[in-house]
Amino acid sequence: MNSIKLNDILRLSDLKNVKIRFNIMFDNNWNPIEAFANNNRKLFLEGQYWNYHKNKSFKAGQITIGFIRIKKYENYWLLFHIGKITKDLNVFNGMGYEFETLEQYEQYFGRLIIQFKNTSQNMVRHAASVIEACEVSQILPGIFDYDIFPGYDKVNLSWEELSRVLEKDTWKTALQNQKGVYLITDTLNGKFYVGSAYGNEMILNRWRAYIKSGHGGNKELKKLDFNYIKKNFRYSILDIYKSTTDLETIIERECWWKETLLSKKFGYNKN
Numbered sequence: 306m307n308s309i310k311l312n313d314i315l316r317l318s319d320l321k322n323v324k325i326r327f328n329i330m331f332d333n334n335w336n337p338i339e340a341f342a343n344n345n346r347k348l349f350l351e352g353q354y355w356n357y358h359k360n361k362s363f364k365a366g367q368i369t370i371g372f373i374r375i376k377k378y379e380n381y382w383l384l385f386h387i388g389k390i391t392k393d394l395n396v397f398n399g400m401g402y403e404f405e406t407l408e409q410y411e412q413y414f415g416r417l418i419i420q421f422k423n424t425s426q427n428m429v430r431h432a433a434s435v436i437e438a439c440e441v442s443q444i445l446p447g448i449f450d451y452d453i454f455p456g457y458d459k460v461n462l463s464w465e466e467l468s469r470v471l472e473k474d475t476w477k478t479a480l481q482n483q484k485g486v487y488l489i490t491d492t493l494n495g496k497f498y499v500g501s502a503y504g505n506e507m508i509l510n511r512w513r514a515y516i517k518s519g520h521g522g523n524k525e526l527k528k529l530d531f532n533y534i535k536k537n538f539r540y541s542i543l544d545i546y547k548s549t550t551d552l553e554t555i556i557e558r559e560c561w562w563k564e565t566l567l568s569k570k571f572g573y574n575k576n
Contacts, residue, residue, distance in 0.1 A: 311419055311439035315387070315410065317368065323432035324363055325370040325439075327382060327423055328352050337373035341385060341415070342451035343469065349373065353386055356401035362429045363402060365393045370432065372419065375451075381442060383449050384417040415448040417441065454479045457545045464535045468516045471509070480509035486544040486559045487511070488566075489526075491573070493537040497566045498526065498573035501559040503552055512540065525573040 317323055328337040328349065340349040353371040356362055363369055371386035387410040392403040419439045423430075454475040462470070470476050484507050489498040500523070502511040511521060519534040520526035526534070544558050568574040 309441040310437060311441060312436050314413065314417065314441060314444075315370075317432070317436075320433040320436060321431075322366065323368045323370065323436075325372065325430050325432050325435060326353055326362065327372050327374065327421070327428045327430070329374045329377075329428060337385075338375055338383070338451055339466075341373055341383070341449070349385060351400045353388075354400050354402045354404060356397045356399065359397060361393070361401065363390050363393075365390050365402075368407070369404070372421075375418070375449075380420055380422045382419050382421055383415065384413055384419070385415060387414075413444065416445040418443050418445070418449070452476070457483070457485075457542050461539060461541045464516070464519075464538050464540070467512060467540050471512060471516060477509060480512065481506040482548055483507055484546040484548060484550050484555055485542055486555065486562055488541045488543050488562070489515075489573070490539045490541070491537055492539055493533075496572040497568040498523065499543070499559060499562045499566060499568045501555050503550075503555045507548065508542070515540070523573070525575055 312320075337349050337352060340352070349371070353369065354362070367390050369386075369388050369390065370384070371388075372382035373385055375381045375383055387407045388404040389407060390402050390404050394401050394403065418441070420442045421435070421439045423435075452470040452473050452475075454470075454473075457479070471480075484501075484503045486499065486501050487508060489500065491497075500511065500521075502508040504510060506513075514521035515534075515538075519531040519538075520529065543562055546555060563569050563574050566572065569576075
């Protein structure tokens with residue numbers, strides 16, 4: 306079966322006047338897929354129309370296509386914008402253009418996913434040179450949901466991310482029915498806190514407490530400013546157990562992780 310190319314869907318005729326920007330996460334820059342998940346339209350449109358240093362990304366009259374990488378190091382991209390430059394603002398290190406959104410393509414925004422491997426360091430590409438390599442992976446029935454539960458072994462969230470996803474149905478279902486051992490990491494100083502969840506609503510209930518107060522009742526974490534926790538803490542799952550697993554098994558495993566990660570000697574665990 307022949308693959309469906311991006312322009313089979315868009316049907317753009319003058320590709321010489323079209324540029325595609327592949328927005329990715331840089332070490333010291335914004336994460337486009339997070340901006341999309343947070344519905345921060347202003348932020349990712351700024352990224353789409355940003356000029357760096359003395360190099361202009363676009364010129365007046367050009368059509369621009371905006372994709373955001375769905376996962377780091379993977380080659381799947383989500384379409385979020387197609388627009389036309391109406392004015393060059395001659396701004397560098399900032400948003401350099403005024404634009405209008407091309408409404409005929411809005412039905413695909415947040416739904417059309419392509420597969421494309423960018424072999425160039427340049428993330429703003431002339432459409433004529435790359436569009437044939439952009440294969441349509443799927444067109445979703447609804448807007449892409451970045452916050453679907455990814456699996457217990459793939460949970461690794463900042464406080465902000467956790468606060469956003471915790472009450473979503475897939476996360477609630479997954480976390481309220483499992484006992485387990487979890488890890489909190491302080492990304493600023495590298496300290497760990499190992500905790501366990503076995504009570505009512507299990508991991509969901511424990512993590513709700515961290516979202517509400519930051520410390521969740523833990524003695525050492527109470528010493529930290531809530532804003533510090535929001536900025537620097539990440540949450541992941543070490544072990545998962547069925548709801549019928551006995552308490553002794555959970556506690557034994559929690560203790561093993563504390564010893565392995567040295568979280569009592571160097572981290573936030575004190576018992």
